[in-house]
Amino acid sequence: MRQQSSLFHFTDRLYRARNLDQIYSAALDAIDDMLGCTRASILRFDGGGVLRFAAWRWLSEEYRAGVEGHSPWEPGDEEPAPVYIDDIAQADLPPGLAALTRREGIGALAFIPVMVSQGMAGKFTLYYEAPHLFADEERELALIIARQLGFAIERHHGDQTARRLAALVESSDDAIISKNLEGIITSWNAGAEHLFGYGVSEAIGRSVMTLIPPDRHNEEPAILARIRAGERIDHYETIRQRKDGSLVDISLSVSPIKDADGIIIGASKIARDITERRRAQEQQQLLLHEMDHRVKNLFALATSIVNLSVASAETPAMLASIVADRLGALSRAHALTLASGTVDNGFRKTATLHALIEAILAPYVEGAQGERKRFTVEGVDFELAESAVTPVALLLHEFATNAAKYGSFSTSAGRVEIECGRRDGDAIIVWRELGGPKVQPSGAEGFGSRLVRLAASQFGGFSRQWHSEGLVIELTMDLSRVGA
Incomplete structure (x- = not known):
């Protein structure tokens, strides 16, 4: 009855234990109460497979240091048998270990393996001061304590794992x-x-x-x-x-x-x-399409410059010079858009609207001295905000490229009139093509048109009208967003 009561009390304490120290303390108390053993220890295998003291009662530091790591089993043993030594004096122990055990005043001891579902977790050890014959009942009680201790250790680790997983999931x-x-x-x-x-x-x-x-x-x-x-x-x-x-x-x-x-x-x-990732992928695809579109436009623009230059060139050398001049002007236009925002003597440089238009349309100035200008720029001028230079340049470049491919710049007599103004807090650019071929509006939106629409939507909007004289584009820009 006493043993059954002790076993019930041990099981109840294990159930209520909240950490390993409480589990070990309950086990050592049960060993003392049920097996009459005042000295006992619990050892666990560490990550390297070495048995280390986890808890003990009435053992000297010298003894613990001397026997730590000794084990009759390996961590991977599946069915380790308990070891009972009734009389240390008669046991076949290494001389150093035998001497250490005698100095500790140990006459008998037992090693009981502690098992969990994954294998052996460690052992607990019983120590008696005099030789002790281990009865069958004691051996059975020792195995019961070991089994309950193994269940408690496994439950504790399972609870810890569950709490960690719950914390990971929740966070x-x-x-x-x-x-x-x-x-x-x-x-x-x-x-x-x-x-x-x-x-x-x-x-x-x-x-x-x-x-x-x-x-x-x-x-x-x-x-x-x-x-x-x-x-x-x-x-x-x-x-x-x-x-x-x-x-x-x-x-x-x-x-x-x-x-x-x-x-x-x-x-x-x-x-x-993955919304941001999808958006980044779409932006990447847009940029790739834009790069492809820009490259094709540059080739088309170069072809247009060559074709337009043929009429005014009398010799191949003159043609090469005219084409080189126009391509150089085109390069300078791109350089202007990149130079905006650089710092010069402590001041931030910005491009004005008229300067940007002149740079973008510089390839359409003909003659060695620039005596024939195929466009005019009139009206209000102002400095552009750094963030607005590139998108405005993109729009103007698209307008000019389309004019060179299909509109007024595609013929020798065509020209473009650009008028800049202000209206209700907005900057207005009117792009009017004259003298070009008759252009029919297209119902389909190509990539260039889509690019124009997206760029214009950053700071305003634009509209297109096809007149008998040529295409008219009105670009509306919020001055608070594009003005420096």
């Missing part, structure tokens, strides 16, 4: 969700709340279909079918719906959840917001 920026095989949400972390907008109480118990846009409802049955088959889904990119109805691009990973018997009972989902 993750990714949405981590679990659901059963019917698609009902069973867990919901803070990342999921942030990504989708639903609180924990709103999400748990609801169908995961709540997060799926109507046009993608066919995805969930397919995902559940793959999970039931034990398949894992990695980095599946799709779209989900937030509480406010907005859509979000996500990368989804789904894994089966199994019970203790290995039966699949649900799924764990990790959803990562």
